[in-house]
Each structure stands twice: as structure tokens, then as C-alpha cells.
Amino acid sequence: MSIWKCPGQDRSFWKPEDIFESPCPHCGQSIEFWKDDITLRCPNCKQLVGNPRFDPGCAAWCSYASKCLGEMAKTIQSQPQIIRNRLEVALRKKLRPEDHDLLNRSLKAAQKAEAMALAEKTEPLIPVAASLVGPAARAKGWSREEVLALLGEAGIDDNTAGRIYQLLESGNDAGNPYRKIIDQATA
Structure with missing residues (x-):
């Protein structure tokens, strides 16, 4: 053997x-x-x-x-691109086939967020993850636990996942450097 x-x-x-x-x-x-x-x-x-x-x-x-x-x-x-790929896979698994438009909207938002974050020379992981998960989480009414589980499945540590969730919950946190990126990417 x-x-x-x-x-x-x-x-x-x-x-x-x-x-x-x-x-x-x-x-x-x-x-x-x-x-x-x-x-x-x-x-x-x-x-x-x-x-x-x-x-x-x-x-x-x-x-x-x-x-x-x-x-x-x-x-x-732990590289941001690897985590983003895993998060995208987890999101695809969580959404149903009839959520195709929602998935496309989320993917486009993440792509915009990444381009904007790189242009502003900021770490892209947080705005990309928030822009990728945010539209689907809002449309589907996912709970905090569901969002954190999805982020955890992608390999995002608990602290970063908490920061991402906080960004999704806070609508007008102008003091957060990622807020503008997320708002523009998901508009």
C-alpha cells in the first residue's frame, strides 16, 4: 500500500x-x-x-x-485577493440561482471598491468585503450571525469581520475612511 x-x-x-x-x-x-x-x-x-x-x-x-x-x-x-476569492465562493454558495442579478450587483460593487481603495492607497480587504456582502445582506435580510459566518467561512478573522459588519450597519459614519468607498461602490 x-x-x-x-x-x-x-x-x-x-x-x-x-x-x-x-x-x-x-x-x-x-x-x-x-x-x-x-x-x-x-x-x-x-x-x-x-x-x-x-x-x-x-x-x-x-x-x-x-x-x-x-x-x-x-x-x-491571508492575502486580500485570496480572501476575496473565498468570500466570493461563499457568497455564490449562499445565494440561490434566481439571485443572479443580486450576485452580479455585488461582484460589480466589490470590483469598484477594490479599484477605489487601490487608487486611494488604502487596504482593500475591508471595503471590498463590505461591498461584496453588503448588497446581498441587505436584500436578503441576513442576520449579524449569518454575515459573520459568511465572512468567517472566507477566512476573515473575527476582529476584521466585526469591523466589516459594523460598516454594513452604520449608514452615515463619515469618519470611517472606508465609508465613502463603500457608498460609491454600492450606489
């Missing part, structure tokens, strides 16, 4: 280009990387060098990511 391995880590699935050489950015010495190497020490200057081709894509969704990547998996899974 063989022990199962992740296809990305099982070397029997690898191609020749999964092992490659790259110059050290510190001294120029060639370093041999394998595709699953996150970092290596340069054999010449002993500096820690990141794998320029490391693709942590599976870490965004794989339940075994922490076993493969350790603490790096948490960093990858």
Missing part, C-alpha cells in the same frame, strides 16, 4: 523544468532550485534566496497547505 502524496509534491508528477537554476541576487552564483523550494541559502555568499518560480497557488485552497508550507501557508491564505 502506497502513502498518498500531494501531486504538487510527488516528484513522479514533476517535469524537467521543475528543477532549474537561477542566479543569486546577492552575488550572482547559480543556485539550483526545485519547484517546491521556498527559499535556499546561496552556496557562495550564504544569503537566504527566495525561489523566483515558487507558485503557492494550491496553498490558497488546500487543507493540507500548512503541512507542506508551514507558517508560509498562513501568510498566503
Whole structure:
């Protein structure tokens, strides 16, 4: 009986280009990387060098990511774009097929919020999540618990989820830097 391995880590699935050489950015010495190497020490200057081709894509969704990547998996899974994708999937699952227009309105609002947040050089996660969930939550009359569960399913920590919910509840909080973005995105 063989022990199962992740296809990305099982070397029997690898191609020749999964092992490659790259110059050290510190001294120029060639370093041999394998595709699953996150970092290596340069054999010449002993500096820690990141794998320029490391693709942590599976870490965004794989339940075994922490076993493969350790603490790096948490960093990858907490990236705003990864969380946004998971939140979008959770929203799609919660809405019914006949809510197609509502889903599209929510997706467009999130897209606008992200563009505005990036233009204003603010962290996009909170306004994007509020703009994505807000229209559906209002239209469907979701409770606080339902909204927080949806945010939690996407991997948003309790503190941030509370801030997002507070933004959804407070209509005229002009002092909040995200209020203008959310109002314009969901208009």
C-alpha cells in the first residue's frame, strides 16, 4: 500500500523544468532550485534566496497547505485577493440561482471598491468585503450571525469581520475612511 502524496509534491508528477537554476541576487552564483523550494541559502555568499518560480497557488485552497508550507501557508491564505476569492465562493454558495442579478450587483460593487481603495492607497480587504456582502445582506435580510459566518467561512478573522459588519450597519459614519468607498461602490 502506497502513502498518498500531494501531486504538487510527488516528484513522479514533476517535469524537467521543475528543477532549474537561477542566479543569486546577492552575488550572482547559480543556485539550483526545485519547484517546491521556498527559499535556499546561496552556496557562495550564504544569503537566504527566495525561489523566483515558487507558485503557492494550491496553498490558497488546500487543507493540507500548512503541512507542506508551514507558517508560509498562513501568510498566503491571508492575502486580500485570496480572501476575496473565498468570500466570493461563499457568497455564490449562499445565494440561490434566481439571485443572479443580486450576485452580479455585488461582484460589480466589490470590483469598484477594490479599484477605489487601490487608487486611494488604502487596504482593500475591508471595503471590498463590505461591498461584496453588503448588497446581498441587505436584500436578503441576513442576520449579524449569518454575515459573520459568511465572512468567517472566507477566512476573515473575527476582529476584521466585526469591523466589516459594523460598516454594513452604520449608514452615515463619515469618519470611517472606508465609508465613502463603500457608498460609491454600492450606489
